[in-house]
Amino acid sequence: MNPEPRLIEVRKNVLKQNDMVARALRERFRAAGVFVVSLVSSPGSGKTAFLEKTLTLLRQNFRVAALVGDLATENDAVRLARSQAPVKQITTGTLCHLEAAMVAKALEEEKWDLNQLDFLFVENVGNLVCPSSYDLGEDLRLVLISVTEGEDKPLKYPTIFNSADVAVVTKTDLADAVEFNWDAAYGNIQAVRPGMQVFRLSSKTGEGMEDYLQFLSARLAKLRSTVSV
């Protein structure tokens, strides 16, 4: 009566297949010299507002585009379109994560010339569990937590923090209103992922965005210096 072992076996096959597609994507991105950033967080952490701000500011100096995942609605693509950057919505139906094949399919449909891009952003479905295991071929995975979610999220969702490269604490404009304890939050992130770089910023006021954008520029420059584009 216990179907778990079979379920795990089937899941392994799905993940293995995803890894193959992700590897092919990563090679394509690398060859085109585009730096790919994926964003994960719980629903309502402010991924879309953060991405809109990022696209709007980066567009002044770079060529940017974004893919955005959700179970339903085109709302995020509509919001992000305000940044004037090319944006494509991916709807996953009942799936709580993006898969590499969805990214590949969206790129195929949009026919974006990756050689003409500096940054490609991929906003995952809002979920702190499911996206952990799915490589999307990205260069950098950002995990966002908002100050309104509380300081203990890294301890409760260690896997997603471990699968991410950088953490971003958002909605700092609300920090005082919710009595957010920065030291506790930072300590919890470091407990789960020692040495993880953490940005704190507000997409609303723009506070802290500059450091983050400089970090992205530096990473792009580093990528370009190791790849012949």
Added chain:
Amino acid sequence: MNPEPRLIEVRKNVLKQNDMVARALRERFRAAGVFVVSLVSSPGSGKTAFLEKTLTLLRQNFRVAALVGDLATENDAVRLARSQAPVKQITTGTLCHLEAAMVAKALEEEKWDLNQLDFLFVENVGNLVCPSSYDLGEDLRLVLISVTEGEDKPLKYPTIFNSADVAVVTKTDLADAVEFNWDAAYGNIQAVRPGMQVFRLSSKTGEGMEDYLQFLSARLAKLRSTVSV
């Protein structure tokens, strides 16, 4: 190369088995005359603060207990213990939802006499996708959204709103700070689940808690009037 159909088939078996355990639980709860409420939401919506407030206030007149699910940590059980109510943590490892068998196992371990309880609360793992499909034998499923998450969550996560019985909008004390649009949020809930009852409250200030607690009392009275305890 496409393992989806097999995955779906195995998932169906898991769900079928869960439904059987949930049905047995529901019969036990019904026979004992305990009213069981489960809580679902995204991480950081304020489930635990809301539950702590609920337990603290209900304890004045009722016998209450709570089970609380998380991937990792006993943090929530520690927080909820401040309410003086019996609380048991369930850690799910990498699973993004509770299953009926976990509830059954926790009850077995704690050896709570269900006949001596009026309300049992079950706080699910923070996730707006995974818990949808898993019946836990509850009488009432509450879906929480906080004002800081934005008004569009019902449209983006329709399944979890459809699987819930009642919606609770939390953190109303922050509504002005985040320019929360109540009419839009209410409209989106009704668009997904017409007629759904919606409470709005702040666990911090206590605003709106009275209506919610009266609602629970009425539901318990109704349960008791249809069951011989």
